[in-house]
Amino acid sequence: MIVIIHRGYLGFQPNAVTSDVTYSFAQPDLTQFIDDGLLVLPISHDDLNADELGNKGRILAGYKISNFVYYRYFHWTIKEGASDIIYTKLLSDKDESPPQYRKIALLNPYSRSCVLAKNEIDAAYLTALVHADATIEQINDFAQEFIIGSARPFIWTPMDIVYQQIKLSESRKSNNANQIFKVRNGRSRWLIHEESKIMTKEVIQSIKTAKKLKSSKQVSSKTK
Amino acid sequence: MNLHADRRVLLSGHPARVRNDGIKLFRNDENTIAIGISGVIPKQQDLLKLFVISELLFTEMYKGEFANRLDSNEFVESSVNNLDINFIAITSNRAFKCVEGIYFVQTDQMTGLGTGHRSIVACYYVLNDIKLAFQVSSEIDIMSSTEYMSIMASSLKPFVIG
Numbered sequence: 479m480i481v482i483i484h485r486g487y488l489g490f491q492p493n494a495v496t497s498d499v500t501y502s503f504a505q506p507d508l509t510q511f512i513d514d515g516l517l518v519l520p521i522s523h524d525d526l527n528a529d530e531l532g533n534k535g536r537i538l539a540g541y542k543i544s545n546f547v548y549y550r551y552f553h554w555t556i557k558e559g560a561s562d563i564i565y566t567k568l569l570s571d572k573d574e575s576p577p578q579y580r581k582i583a584l585l586n587p588y589s590r591s592c593v594l595a596k597n598e599i600d601a602a603y604l605t606a607l608v609h610a611d612a613t614i615e616q617i618n619d620f621a622q623e624f625i626i627g628s629a630r631p632f633i634w635t636p637m638d639i640v641y642q643q644i645k646l647s648e649s650r651k652s653n654n655a656n657q658i659f660k661v662r663n664g665r666s667r668w669l670i671h672e673e674s675k676i677m678t679k680e681v682i683q684s685i686k687t688a689k690k691l692k693s694s695k696q697v698s699s700k701t702k
Numbered sequence: 703m704n705l706h707a708d709r710r711v712l713l714s715g716h717p718a719r720v721r722n723d724g725i726k727l728f729r730n731d732e733n734t735i736a737i738g739i740s741g742v743i744p745k746q747q748d749l750l751k752l753f754v755i756s757e758l759l760f761t762e763m764y765k766g767e768f769a770n771r772l773d774s775n776e777f778v779e780s781s782v783n784n785l786d787i788n789f790i791a792i793t794s795n796r797a798f799k800c801v802e803g804i805y806f807v808q809t810d811q812m813t814g815l816g817t818g819h820r821s822i823v824a825c826y827y828v829l830n831d832i833k834l835a836f837q838v839s840s841e842i843d844i845m846s847s848t849e850y851m852s853i854m855a856s857s858l859k860p861f862v863i864g
Contacts, residue, residue, distance in 0.1 A: 599820065606824035610838045620827055623811070 480627045481519050481594040482617070483563070483585065484608050488640050489632035490519055491621065508635055508643065515648025517640065600626045703797045703808065704854045705738045705790065706832050708818075708840070710847035714742075722847045728753075729853065734861045735760065736853040740788040740815035748787070756791040756798075761863050763796055763807060788815050792853070793861040818843035 480491040488508070511519055563584045584592045591608050595601035603626055607617050618631035711724030727738050730753040737752055744752065790799045790813070797808040799815065806813075812823050821839035829835050832852070840846045 602820040603824045605842060606821040606839060607828060609821075609842050610825045610828040610835075612824075612828040616828055620824065624823075 479519055480596070480600060480604065480632070482592070482604060482608065482632065483637070484591045484617070485611075485614065486637055487614055487634045488637050489614060489617070489634040491627045491630055491632045508633075508640055512643050512647045515644055517644050595627065597627070703792050703795070703810075704852055705736050705792055706822075706836075706850055706852045707738050708836055708847045709849040709851060710845060711743070712845070720845075722849050725851070727851055727853050729858070730757075732859065733857075734793060734859050736792050736855075736858060738790045738815070738853075740790075740819075742787075744787055752787065752789060752791075759798060759805060760791070760793055760796060760861055763798065764861065764863055790815055792855055792858070794855050794858045796861070818846035821846065 482489040490508070508517065511517055584594075593601055593604045593608055595604060603620070603624065604617070607620060612620070614632065614634045621627060622629055622631060705727050707726035709724050709726070710720060710722050711726075713719040713721060724743070726740075726743065727736060728749060729736050735753060735756050737749075737756060788799075788801050790797065790808075799806045799808055799813055801815070812826060814820070814823050818839055821843045822835050825835035825838045826832060829838065832850070836846065836850045837848050840848045
C-alpha cells in the first residue's frame, strides 16, 4: 500500500488483491482501517527476512530522506486531544524476539507532505509529483499511466475528515484499546504481525478476546 | 521527441568532483541522429560506435521490422554490451532507448535515463515545462542540476535509409 499526504488530503492506494488482503474494494475507504482512535495503514507487510530487491520502503517528505529499512505501518493516533501522524520502523529483523519498533513523526511545520511506499521507484516518482505540487487528479493519472504501485487511482480523503473519523472512533474505545500497539506489549504486536498481515477490525477484536481469555486464565490459576 | 540532459557530471578520481558543465548529448556528423548518454561519457571511438549502432537500428526501425524490442541483432548486442553504455537515440521522428543491451522503441510517453530521471519525468508531467522540471527536480535529487542542454528533434535532418 502506498500512502501520500498532500494538499491537505490523505491518499492511499490499495494493493492488488492478494490472499492476505481483507478489505473490501466495494467501498475502499479509510473507515475500515480506523478503530479505537487509531488509523493504521500497512505499508509493507512482507516477511521480515526479505531479500534485497523488495520490501524496502522509503520515506520522502519533500526533501531528501532515504533509509533502507523495513517500514511497516502508517499510524495516525489521537490521544488526549493531540494528533500524532507517525510511521513505525522495524529496528530488528530477528524473529527470535519480539520486534522492536520506533515511532517517527511524519509531518512537521516545515513539511506538510509525505510519501510512504514500499517500492523505491514508486517512491521516487511520487515524491517528485508531490514536490512539483501535482493535483490529486494528476497523481491518479500518473499512477495509472506509469504503473505506479498497483496502477490504481489513489483514494483521497480530506485530512480533517480523517481526523473526525478517528476522533469519533476514539470516543468509543474500550479499556484494552491501543494496548496492541504499545511497545511494552511487544508480544501482542508480534502476534498481530504473524497472524494477520493487515490490521482489520476483526483481527483487532479477536486479539482483544484472546487477551481477555488469557488474563482470565491467569487469574484463575493464581487463585488455585 | 526532443532530447534533454542536465549538465551535472561526477568526475572520477579521489576525492570525487562534481561539475555543472558536462556534455551528455551528441549529434552525428550528418546531423541525422542525436544520442544522450547516461553514466560515464564514452571515449570518442566508442561514441562513433554508438552512432554506427544507432544508424543500423534506425534503419531497421524505419523498415518497420521491429515492434517494440530490438534485442535480436547479435552484432549490435555484443558491440553495445562491450561498451556497457545506456543511451537514448533520436532522429527527427523516431527514438529508442538502450538499457543493458536491450532496446526499447519509444512512443510518445516521456522517458529517461540516469540518476534523477524519474524526478524529471514526474516533474515534467506536472509542470509541462522542461526548464521548470529541471529546477524542481534539482531540489530533490542532488545529482541533477538546473543547468541543462537540449537537442530538438526538429533540428535534425531527416534520416534517410541508404
